[in-house]
Amino acid sequence: MSEKTYDVPAEWSSRAYVDEAKYREIYAASVKDPVAFWGEHGKRIHWFAPYTKVKNTSYDPHNVSIKWYEDGLTNVAYNCVDRHLATRGDQVAIIWEGDNPAEDKKITYRELYEEVCRFANVLKSRGVKKGDRVTLYLPMIPEAAYAMLACARIGAIHSVVFGGFSPDSLAGRIEDAGSTVIVTADEGLRGGRKVPLKLNTDAACDRAGGVESVIVVRRTGANVPMRSGRDVYYDEIAKNMPAECAVAEMNAEDPLFILYTSGSTGKPKGVLHTTGGYLVYAAMTHQYVFDYHDGDIYWCTADVGWVTGHSYIVYGPLANGATTLMFEGVPNYPTISRFWEVIDKHKVNIFYTAPTAIRSLMQAGEAPVTKTSRASLRLLGSVGEPINPEAWEWYHRVVGDHRCPIVDTWWQTETGGILITPLPGAIKLKPGSATLPFFGVVPEVVDANGQVLDGVCEGNLVLSDSWPGQMRTVYGDHERFVQTYFSTYAGKYFTGDGCRRDADGFYWITGRVDDVINVSGHRMGTAEVESALVAHPKVSEAAVVGYPHDIKGQGIYAYVTLMSDIEPSEELRKELVNWVRKEIGPIAQPDLIQFAPSLPKTRSGKIMRRILRKIAEDEFGNLGDTSTLADPGVVEDLIGNRQNRR
Numbered sequence: 001m002s003e004k005t006y007d008v009p010a011e012w013s014s015r016a017y018v019d020e021a022k023y024r025e026i027y028a029a030s031v032k033d034p035v036a037f038w039g040e041h042g043k044r045i046h047w048f049a050p051y052t053k054v055k056n057t058s059y060d061p062h063n064v065s066i067k068w069y070e071d072g073l074t075n076v077a078y079n080c081v082d083r084h085l086a087t088r089g090d091q092v093a094i095i096w097e098g099d100n101p102a103e104d105k106k107i108t109y110r111e112l113y114e115e116v117c118r119f120a121n122v123l124k125s126r127g128v129k130k131g132d133r134v135t136l137y138l139p140m141i142p143e144a145a146y147a148m149l150a151c152a153r154i155g156a157i158h159s160v161v162f163g164g165f166s167p168d169s170l171a172g173r174i175e176d177a178g179s180t181v182i183v184t185a186d187e188g189l190r191g192g193r194k195v196p197l198k199l200n201t202d203a204a205c206d207r208a209g210g211v212e213s214v215i216v217v218r219r220t221g222a223n224v225p226m227r228s229g230r231d232v233y234y235d236e237i238a239k240n241m242p243a244e245c246a247v248a249e250m251n252a253e254d255p256l257f258i259l260y261t262s263g264s265t266g267k268p269k270g271v272l273h274t275t276g277g278y279l280v281y282a283a284m285t286h287q288y289v290f291d292y293h294d295g296d297i298y299w300c301t302a303d304v305g306w307v308t309g310h311s312y313i314v315y316g317p318l319a320n321g322a323t324t325l326m327f328e329g330v331p332n333y334p335t336i337s338r339f340w341e342v343i344d345k346h347k348v349n350i351f352y353t354a355p356t357a358i359r360s361l362m363q364a365g366e367a368p369v370t371k372t373s374r375a376s377l378r379l380l381g382s383v384g385e386p387i388n389p390e391a392w393e394w395y396h397r398v399v400g401d402h403r404c405p406i407v408d409t410w411w412q413t414e415t416g417g418i419l420i421t422p423l424p425g426a427i428k429l430k431p432g433s434a435t436l437p438f439f440g441v442v443p444e445v446v447d448a449n450g451q452v453l454d455g456v457c458e459g460n461l462v463l464s465d466s467w468p469g470q471m472r473t474v475y476g477d478h479e480r481f482v483q484t485y486f487s488t489y490a491g492k493y494f495t496g497d498g499c500r501r502d503a504d505g506f507y508w509i510t511g512r513v514d515d516v517i518n519v520s521g522h523r524m525g526t527a528e529v530e531s532a533l534v535a536h537p538k539v540s541e542a543a544v545v546g547y548p549h550d551i552k553g554q555g556i557y558a559y560v561t562l563m564s565d566i567e568p569s570e571e572l573r574k575e576l577v578n579w580v581r582k583e584i585g586p587i588a589q590p591d592l593i594q595f596a597p598s599l600p601k602t603r604s605g606k607i608m609r610r611i612l613r614k615i616a617e618d619e620f621g622n623l624g625d626t627s628t629l630a631d632p633g634v635v636e637d638l639i640g641n642r643q644n645r646r
């Protein structure tokens, strides 16, 4: 824990929306009377019919129900696009920066309107109706934003699947959502390499069944197989479509999107977000956390396949009439200076990225950063995993020239928007701390028994009341929603994160306390990797844990027991790594595989993961109680054969 603090720079307390006194005053009011607070702030979006009820939420495990603005009518696309036409039709809405630095594009709000309408008409022509689930498997091209907004416009529910996921992972998500229409591209382009999105989609459709229509956006122009009757090129139908399309009036609680995320058990779950509360929350946090003012150029480097891309590339910024930059590429292509070159090229003022990117760029030293100007930068942001103080300091000193505050934003797919974060003009910074809750957010730290802890403490992070951006259910499985989030500590939303609170009341997120690991800011269930491994014919058993990794934050360590007639080998190790890549996607590939003749189990046969975690972390001097092990000899073998982390 770093003891260093950085006070709010003087120019920030005068330019920002709120200073510290104001933050404390607004925060106190927001938690004292959430109905009055959110009733007022709900007005930041346009409603076709105003709400009369603001909040109707229950965390009672027998009746978990979350509704905000429940009788209001609105439309997300209307708010993100149409509403701005009168005042900012010619303002740039999206700056698109291609993988290749020679390719870029600026899309005004008027152009965005036309593109979204056209896309909506294409979806309608393929039979998409209100309430239908449309799976989007797209690279970071403007069409990804058009497609999301087009779904919102006609009341369809999008499910964006990250382009790095395998055909199997895509198939599972298509099936769970019951999508009959998929939007994809011929190929994606990242770091100069092609990603076979259409071929993956074909393989996924073969597995999932039920897909009636595949709409293919041309990105690289590759010659991909097109199945007649099912597949169409987007541009071929779009050219005949009008650039006008009526918006569907949606109830505030109508679903907006499903986004699959990993949990500690089972298959990824479909996190469901709805319309009104989500948009109010995404827009409000975007404005205050990034202190967004008209004319600012804002860049979030996430992929739209993750929640950060949903809330802070597309919905939050566009609802605020912002200029949002969308980047197709990767931080180190064609040069290690790419991020900073893009910042100079487009005069980016606000830059939001993940600690893993900072750590990997740090390795190349300061020169690739300092040779660029970055004079336009005013604010930096961090998201997705704990940021270690060394990376924070480097980001602050080298990237931000000591000048730019860093907002370390803690939140989750489930929360829809940022919950714990500094506000840049209000809160002093401590490297590694997400600091204080956003308006209306009530964090608590509890011990293992659910006892709420006071003052300086360490335990698990829960939220004791709802906020408008909260997920509403697990798609198709409300019971799983209740079980996962509301049963551990009855009456509270359990985040799955550990947390410390210091003497200033600042929160320090220490990482997941469940079987979820965070690899390069990507959330991965250890159970998912295990089930991919045991699906291999040579594997009898597998246990997967995380271990500290200098760049990725956490790496994936897999203990694998082979079938009795199979000998371990380097080839098999490689084969298993590739197998997991193919089954789930490259983000899930194990960093280290240890072949283990057997795994440590209790007498009742339960794998003792705590021990496996300690061994993977090289902390085997401190294994804790091993007296319940069925065969204590197993541990010595595991320690003796552990894989070297370097």
Ligand code: PRX
Binding pocket: 261, 307, 308, 382, 383, 384, 385, 386, 387, 408, 409, 410, 411, 412, 413, 414, 434, 495, 496, 497, 509, 510, 511, 512, 518, 521, 522, 523
């Ligand atoms: O463990 C926390 C970590 O990422 C988890 C949520 O992952 P996901 O749903 O994929 O959303 C990522 C983008 C919001 C959390 O449970 N996490 C996220 N942000 C931070 C963080 N851990 C520490 N500090 C953060 N700023």
